Amino acid sequence: GAGVSQSPSNKVTEKGKDVELRCDPISGHTALYWYRQSLGQGLEFLIYFQGNSAPDKSGLPSDRFSAERTGGSVSTLTIQRTQQEDSAVYLCASSLGGGSKEQYFGPGTRLTVT
Amino acid sequence: LAKTTQPISMDSYEGQEVNITCSHNNIATNDYITWYQQFPSQGPRFIIQGYKTKVTNEVASLFIPADRKSSTLSLPRVSLSDTAVYYCLVGSHSGYSTLTFGKGTMLLVSP
Incomplete structure (x- = not known):
């Protein structure tokens, strides 16, 4: 079946612009995660959805970052007034449940802020 | 959340067995131990998960001692494609807990 998909695959934006990143999880997966990964670094947790609610949004680095999930499916991560330090690969994952249940990752969106 | 400590990097040669050990001294009773693999320019991929003793699948084995304060991922007869x-x-x-990915262990397999 289809895996997790993300769009766009690459995004180049100017500093100060807003961007929206999209994640389509595997059908039926109730849990959805957003991470970001800077070059050569590990994964940084951003936010976790269980259904449409976000029990854990502790990883969002600032109030410029927000995310929503609708219909228990698609999720959008929005970054307002982008800064150069926001440049990274943004990864989305989904799973059948939260916690340590197996997460399936998408290919990521590479964001470059110039 | 239990903190984990693992080597930053390891080197091996094709055909050898590789063992990567992870320390998790403050693991909780309900915690599971999970290993993921990540290739360049890809998202991580689940390898194996265990709670105690030994777990084996077609890719790897996971050894967990009785005190569960550490675990060892064992990759038999690695190939160049195991570089990750x-x-x-x-x-x-728990549906309301999340996992923390650290920096991981960079395994380099040479010919």
Whole structure:
């Protein structure tokens, strides 16, 4: 079946612009995660959805970052007034449940802020 | 959340067995131990998960001692394609808990 998909695959934006990143999880997966990964670094947790609610949004680095999930499916991560330090690969994952249940990752969106 | 410590990097040669050890001294009773593999320019991929003793699948084995304060991922007869970053994570199956990916162990397999 289809895996997790993300769009766009690459995004180049100017500093100060807003961007929206999209994640389509595997059908039926109730849990959805957003991470970001800077070059050569590990994964940084951003936010976790269980259904449409976000029990854990502790990883969002600032109030410029927000995310929503609708219909228990698609999720959008929005970054307002982008800064150069926001440049990274943004990864989305989904799973059948939260916690340590197996997460399936998408290919990521590479964001470059110039 | 239980913190994990693993080597930053390891080197090996094709055909050898590789063992990557992860320390998790403050693991909780409900926590499972999970390993992921990440190739360059890809998202991580689940390898194996265990709670205690030994777990084996077609890719790897996971050894967990009785005190569960550490675990060892064993990759038999590695090939060049096993060059990747390996992450050790600890967490419960609770729907309201999340996992923390550290920097992982960069395994380089040479010919």
